[in-house]
Amino acid sequence: MQKPNVILCMCDQLRAHSVGCYGDRVVQTPRIDRLAEQGARFETAVTNNPVCTPARSILLSGQYSRTCTGMVGNMHADRPSRSRSRLVSPTLAEMFRQNGYRTALIGKWHIDPDPALIGFDSAVYPRVEHRYFGQTYFDDPAKEGFVVGEFGPEFEAKRLSAFLSGCGNEPFFLFYSISQPHPPIGPGNLPEKYDRMYAPDKVPIRPNAPLRSDRSQDREWFKIYTIWDYWWRVRWRKQEPKPGDALPPDFDLRHLTAWYYGAVTCVDDQVGRLMDMLREHGLIENTLVVFTSDHGDNLGSHGRFNKDVLLEESIRIPLIFWWPARIKAQVNTRQIAQLIDVMPTLLDLCALPAPDGRDGRSLAALLDGGRAELPCNVAYIETGSYQVGIRTLTHLYGMGFDPQSREITNDRLCFFDLKQDPLQQHNLAATAGQAQMDDELRQRLRQWHEHTPWLNTNLFSCGPGWK
Known part of the structure; x- marks a missing residue:
């Protein structure tokens, strides 16, 4: 064959x-x-x-x-x-x-x-x-x-x-x-045809994304997304912004x-x-x-x-x-x-x-259509912001951990019912809702975190830039 x-x-x-x-x-x-x-x-x-x-x-x-x-x-x-x-x-x-x-x-x-x-x-x-x-x-x-x-x-x-x-x-x-x-x-970063392909007033904004063009933090991110070296110059090297770094006053999400x-x-x-x-x-x-x-x-x-x-x-x-x-x-x-x-x-x-x-x-x-799912149908996730999570078809549960000790520091960071709340707007970790599912996912995630081995190297990133 x-x-x-x-x-x-x-x-x-x-x-x-x-x-x-x-x-x-x-x-x-x-x-x-x-x-x-x-x-x-x-x-x-x-x-x-x-x-x-x-x-x-x-x-x-x-x-x-x-x-x-x-x-x-x-x-x-x-x-x-x-x-x-x-x-x-x-x-x-x-x-x-x-x-x-x-x-x-x-x-x-x-x-x-x-x-x-x-x-x-x-x-x-x-x-x-x-x-x-x-x-x-x-x-x-x-x-x-x-x-x-x-x-x-x-x-x-x-x-x-x-x-x-x-x-x-x-x-x-x-x-x-x-x-x-x-x-x-945006302009100068991709061929021009892609810059003009979509009208801003025609693109959908996700319902969980607030339109806040007046917020300085958002405008900093707009610059990071559109000016190729802004992160390195201004955010990392602490250089003063250039006149060309300015965005139009009406620029928004x-x-x-x-x-x-x-x-x-x-x-x-x-x-x-x-x-x-x-x-x-x-x-x-x-x-x-x-x-x-x-x-x-x-x-x-x-x-x-x-x-x-x-x-x-x-x-x-x-x-x-x-x-x-x-x-x-x-x-x-x-x-x-x-x-x-x-x-x-x-x-x-x-x-x-x-x-x-x-x-x-x-x-x-x-992939041949014979089966639809495998046993133990969950995903485990870890992030560079020192979070770990477990994702099922219906829920997401998250914890925070300490980068030095690797110990869990917050075992109720987030808990979402994604079937009822797909936009993650209601964090159940602050409530007593769905206590049985809460307890099950918390235990499974903690067990995964404590038993999944680390390669013996530095935990931290090696320099500046996009995470």
Whole structure:
């Protein structure tokens, strides 16, 4: 039997709520929607850590971030290290390479260590500076980076085409990592057509997102989302803002959301181009494609921006498996799918063994339509803001922990009935409501936190920047 090619396509900071096939009727995502229509889409898919570095490490390791990296926050070194103190267990790329696959990374990395150390035969990736024009790229761990003047995804598409054309009959595993819709967004950060694609007065604002254009804190976040180096200059280095940092007086959450939607459609265009290339190179029939995101985006919900908290906007992500030859077209509404499940699922679909010590479980048995859910149908989540949570199909329970001792400091941080309160506007932790469910979830989460091992490295992030 011919080995299938595997493409793991991940974008950055795309919440499920802002994708067409997940219910948004304004955003234009026809290519992603087509993948979902022809493949298996999980209605309730969550990241196990809504922060870039840990989420991506979880994806490639099948382990919780504390176990595979020893930390729960981001890393911001200038480039990945050449020593392997994290991701010490076999990764997804290593498992494919050991079984005769050519392995490659194209696009955003934001993981430590260097991709060459954890199973990638080739890699081209940008420095984590979130600058999409004039970006520095690396393609050789022994050499300095080089600056690319054009829009980053255009450069990456050329490398993608070259990779696919050179594969021949050799099976491959490709981690295709799209940087958008992670900020910066708006004029000067994406091609102009995306800036003008959506009218601010036409985009939907989630009911739990207050419109507060007069709040200085919100306007600071608007600048962080739209000015690529504002975080580094003003928030981290404490430099004085520049005159060009000012936003129009009427700029509000609707304007920001319109630009976010433009960035989402930019992602959709990259997905469409990927699928077109597979057809052009005669690879479409025997290629398994997975589309997902590392985490979501609060985008003003609950007055919060960015990610990194136990909110649905942070943790809910798209997750689609596409392989018509093997996977039945379906929408699964009964299983909580997790980022941590992707590694064992892909290995299972390709009839390859999973290494010992994985925390995720294979979803392969659900993809042919024979089963709807697995036993113990819950997800565990940890965040860079030192929160842990348990997500069931109907509830979310959260606790806070101390970053030094790792002891639980608040075992009633939040408790939401998501069936009755999907917008998380009524925190039951402050009430005596649903006492039996409250007690059950609290005990299960505490047990998970106390028994899930940490890799023996520094808990803290290594520098400034986006969490």
